[in-house]
Amino acid sequence: xxxxxxxxxxxxxxxxxxxxxxxxxxxxxxxxxxxxxxxxxxxxxxxxxxxxxxxxxxxxxxxxxxxxxxxxxxxxxxxxxxxxxxxxxxxxxxxxxxxxxxxxxxxxxxxxxxxxxxxxxxxxxxxxxxxxxxxxxxxxxxxxxxxxxxxxxxxxxxxxxxxxxxxxxxxxxxxxxxxxxxxxxxxxxxxxxxxxxxxxxxxxx
Amino acid sequence: xxxxxxxxxxxxxxxxxxxxxxxxxxxxxxxxxxxxxxxxxxxxxxxxxxxxxxxxxxxxxxxxxxxxxxxxxxxxxxxxxxxxxxxxxxxxxxxxxxxxxxxxxxxxxxxxxxxxxxxxxxxxxxxxxxxxxxxx
Numbered sequence: 001x002x003x004x005x006x007x008x009x010x011x012x013x014x015x016x017x018x019x020x021x022x023x024x025x026x027x028x029x030x031x032x033x034x035x036x037x038x039x040x041x042x043x044x045x046x047x048x049x050x051x052x053x054x055x056x057x058x059x060x061x062x063x064x065x066x067x068x069x070x071x072x073x074x075x076x077x078x079x080x081x082x083x084x085x086x087x088x089x090x091x092x093x094x095x096x097x098x099x100x101x102x103x104x105x106x107x108x109x110x111x112x113x114x115x116x117x118x119x120x121x122x123x124x125x126x127x128x129x130x131x132x133x134x135x136x137x138x139x140x141x142x143x144x145x146x147x148x149x150x151x152x153x154x155x156x157x158x159x160x161x162x163x164x165x166x167x168x169x170x171x172x173x174x175x176x177x178x179x180x181x182x183x184x185x186x187x188x189x190x191x192x193x194x195x196x197x198x199x200x201x202x203x204x205x
Numbered sequence: 206x207x208x209x210x211x212x213x214x215x216x217x218x219x220x221x222x223x224x225x226x227x228x229x230x231x232x233x234x235x236x237x238x239x240x241x242x243x244x245x246x247x248x249x250x251x252x253x254x255x256x257x258x259x260x261x262x263x264x265x266x267x268x269x270x271x272x273x274x275x276x277x278x279x280x281x282x283x284x285x286x287x288x289x290x291x292x293x294x295x296x297x298x299x300x301x302x303x304x305x306x307x308x309x310x311x312x313x314x315x316x317x318x319x320x321x322x323x324x325x326x327x328x329x330x331x332x333x334x335x336x337x338x339x340x341x
Contacts, residue, residue, distance in 0.1 A: 040255075072289050076255035078282035081289035088293075119288055166281060 001099040006196055007063035008052050013199075014192030015045035021188060028181040032168040036077055037181040044075035044083070060100050064091025078166060079182060082116055082129065083189070089115035106140040113137050120165060127161040127168065127175065129182035136190040144197040151190035155183040212319040212328045213268025213298075214243045216312055217261055217278040217287060219254045221247035227309055231316040239320035242268035243312075256282040258290055265297045273300035273325030275315050277332060279308045300325060306332035 018025075018041050026038030048067045057063045068088030072080050090112030094100050100108070113133045122128040132154040139150035156179060163175035166182075214231070218224035224247025232243050244264035249255040265274050274297070278284050287303045290296040302325060304311065311332035318331035 034254075036255075069293070072286065072293075073258040076249040076253065076257060076282070078285050080256070080258070080282065081285035085289050085292065115292075119285060119292070 001101055002060060002105060002200075003099045004057060004059055004063055006200060007060040008056055009199060010193050010196040011045075011048050011052055011063065011067050013195045014189050015049040017188045017192055017195075018042055018045045018185065021185075025181050025185055028179055028184055032163065032171055032175050032178045033181055034077075034167055037079060037185065040075045040077040041079055041083070041185055044071040044080060047071075047074040059094075059096055059098050060105075061091040061094035061096060064088065064094065067091075078120075079129075079185065082120055082182070083185075085119050086112045086116045086133070088112075102140070102144075106137065109140065110137045122165045125161060126164040127158045127180045127183070128163075128165050129180075129186035131155070131158050131161070131180065132183040132186035132190065136186075144194040148187075148191050148194035151187040155179060155187040158183045209322050209324075210270040210272040211241045212272045212315075212323070212325050213265070213270060213274040214241060214312065214315050214319060214328075215261065215264045215268060215274060215276045216243065216245050216247075216308070217256065217264075217276060217283045218245070218247040218308065219256060219279055219281075219283060221245070221252065223247055223279070223308075227312050230309070231312040234313050235316040235320045239316070241316050241319040242270060243316055244268045256286045258286050258296070261287060261290060262296050265301055269298035269301075273302065273328075274298050275302055275304045275319075275325060275328050275332065277304050277306055277308055277311050277315060302329055304329045304332045307335050310335035310338055 022038035022042040029035050029037035047070045057066050064087045068084040072084030090108045093108035093111040122130045124134050132151040135154040136147040136151035139146040158180035163169045168175045216224045216228050224245030228243045228245040244267050246260040246264035250257045276287050314335045315328050315332040318328045
């Protein structure tokens with residue numbers, strides 16, 4: 001079972017990897033975006049980490065809804081409301097339970113991804129974070145490791161696509177050949193989930 | 206209609222200067238003495254280009270007179286942030302609407318219509334109608 005500690009670890013591990021990869025995310029965002037994806041997410045997840053340390057919420061759902069709310073209010077770019085909606089809707093779907101199982105997490109995350117698709121109007125193949133999140137949610141039924149791999153492959157697979165959403169879509173054909181920064185950061189989020197699960201150790205299974 | 210409370214207007218841009226200037230333009234064109242509350246919510250809280258959920262929520266609260274609030278936005282994260290705040294349910298005043306309208310023309314239409322005492326639906330319709338104004 002996965003408790004609030006697990007979800008806090010997910011957020012903290014993701015905050016650390018966003019911190020570490022911020023320059024790479026921003027570099028991916030310079031040819032097709034406005035070169036702030038890394039710094040924006042870094043600011044958002046730093047706020048998430050600080051809040052979780054200061055006053056840790058008691059349930060998995062509360063960890064995610066609070067984190068999502070903070071991302072909306074601190075990121076400053078489109079990734080704020082998108083990641084904020086993802087985490088908040090996932091958290092809401094988990095409800096007030098103090099522990100959830102992996103199947104419940106997978107279902108809740110699917111509800112979160114659906115909400116993001118609705119908010120941004122993006123579908124699979126539009127060269128967005130959805131291209132990493134959808135395969136990850138599908139693979140989450142198998143294992144956290146499979147979800148990580150699926151997200152990373154999904155992010156890489158955005159390279160030949162033409163952007164149909166966000167600022168990159170203004171570039172049309174010129175967006176082709178660049179890996180999508182949003183799909184890349186989404187893969188970091190899913191990798192954080194897999195890391196949090198492996199930190200929990202086999203004894204928890 | 207003189208006793209009716211005016212609809213509030215919030216203008217959300219990636220740029221603080223754009224939001225403030227469009228607010229000034231719309232109020233100016235609506236005529237002196239127009240009592241429509243208009244608040245800009247431009248840029249990030251720290252003065253950069255981007256969108257601030259806090260500035261938007263504060264602007265919406267500041268223009269709410271009980272008749273509803275019409276929010277107009279420019280691009281991308283401005284649209285998504287307002288939608289996310291609306292989805293949250295309790296972040297914006299009751300009867301707040303994201304209006305699908307061109308930013309400058311829509312703002313002018315919204316403020317002029319609100320100044321005439323129109324309700325939120327009429328303000329929204331007037332702003333949205335600005336999409337059909339051809340210039341050439």
